Amino acid sequence: MQFDIDTLDGFDRAILRVLSADGRISMTELARQIGLSKSPTQARVKRLEAAGVITGYRALVDPVRLRREHVAFVEVKLSDTREPALAAFNAAVIEIPEVEQCHMIAGDFDYLLKVRTSSMTEYRTVLGERLSALPHVANTSTYVGMQAVKDVAL
Template sequence: MTRAAIDRFDLAILDILTGEGRISVTELAQRIGLSKSPTQARLKRLEADGVITGYRALIDPVRLAREHVAFVEVKLNDTRESALAAFNRAVGDIGEVEQCHMIAGDFDYLLKVRTADMSSYRAILGERISTLPHVSHTSTYVAMQAVKDVAL
């Protein structure tokens, strides 16, 4: 499949949608300086090409009592493909883990964990994260403030 090049109009569409995902096509067209039909065609192409992968609601974690954020370094005792796959499958089942990234460095994974408070976090760490397949060591870093967060 040949993908069309991304031009300044496409970038403008992406920039606006990143901040305002529910904007109407008519308003989007006005803001980027094109008529509605070509804007809609560009939007559909960006979706079909997989540049836009979906739309979602951003939820205020404070209103859901999930304002405690911790980043967890996870070191595995086995990094063969089967061990990585087992960890990847299991970590997906922990709802409090917002993000999980495989890392090239002194540890294997970096998790972003969101809970109500430190007590809740300690329970998740001890009962769920530490018992994931092949986990040998964890280190926790508690976030004091989100200085930049594209989800805010």
């Protein structure tokens, strides 16, 4: 289905705002909050899903309760940035469960990773045994997060 962002109206935007805050909200409550009846609300949600605007629903977990409170941001510089090297790095980094996010960056380094572990000791192991061993990694720089001031996943 072809999607045009200009077709989003106030109701669609309200649906996205409410579902972003609570993906488990009932259709009846969603309809009440946005000011439509249930059937048109349901149809709009299905249209947004079919168009790929809503890509899925997930549970947000508390990393502290899971003992994953140590957050490090890692700049990664590659020794080779040709397409096969990037593809090899991308495929390998996806397999590391401690890497919560990986972004290719335009700048002085090639990737920025968000790595979540239980402690500095565990992070040091992940860095030394997994991240540094990723394909084409030339060097890394680590920045330890002290406090999440804004995190939409919280």
